[in-house]
Amino acid sequence: MACHAAGETAGDEPVSQPSPWRCIDGCGACCRLDPSLRQEAIEALSPEQQQRYLELVGPDGWCRHFDTGSRRCRIYDTRPDFCQVANLVTLFGGGALGSRGGDALAIACCKQQIRSEYGGRGKVLRRFLRAIRLR
Ligand code: SF4
Ligand code: SF4
Numbered sequence: 001m002a003c004h005a006a007g008e009t010a011g012d013e014p015v016s017q018p019s020p021w022r023c024i025d026g027c028g029a030c031c032r033l034d035p036s037l038r039q040e041a042i043e044a045l046s047p048e049q050q051q052r053y054l055e056l057v058g059p060d061g062w063c064r065h066f067d068t069g070s071r072r073c074r075i076y077d078t079r080p081d082f083c084q085v086a087n088l089v090t091l092f093g094g095g096a097l098g099s100r101g102g103d104a105l106a107i108a109c110c111k112q113q114i115r116s117e118y119g120g121r122g123k124v125l126r127r128f129l130r131a132i133r134l135r
Contacts (some may be wrong), residue, residue: 020134021106023085027124028071030083034061037116056080061111083111107132110114 020049033056036043042050058064073079081087100103110128118124 019103019107021085021103021110021133023110024124024131026071026089027110027114027118027128028066028068028073029124030110031066031073032061032113032117033057033063037061042118045082049080052117053082080081 033053035054035057042053045053056063056065058066062068063073065079066072067074073083111125114122114125114128
């Protein structure tokens with residue numbers, strides 16, 4: 001969860017034909033919920049969602065339900081609505097951009113969070129970029 005790239009439309013690289021967004025296994029960069037890093041995302045939530053969000057934050061800033069070893073959500077099937085990227089994109093107005101605009105916004109969010117957690121030259125970002133280009 002926690003897109004804080006809401007001001008972006010396609011990341012910091014020019015994208016004339018945005019790729020379809022997709023999530024990759026073994027990432028979880030968006031599960032780092034530290035409120036000091038996610039202020040913009042938290043402000044977009046309803047008061048009830050904000051409360052739920054803050055309850056999820058563990059002492060290390062990662063979600064309490066994130067398994068940092070396997071990098072997987074332990075409650076994936078029952079995760080909060082704001083963890084689902086489609087809902088998140090809607091929260092940030094991506095729906096109004098059409099499906100391609102929503103994809104571009106989701107991709108920008110993922111790129112920002114992956115860079116922040118795993119580095120801009122790391123394997124996770126390379127895997128993500130490969131995955132969105134494979135479609
Ligand atoms: S940052 Fe993006 S690719 Fe990584 S787990 Fe979250 S939604 Fe999936
Ligand atoms: S509930 Fe699951 S998907 Fe949502 S932030 Fe926590 S680990 Fe990530």
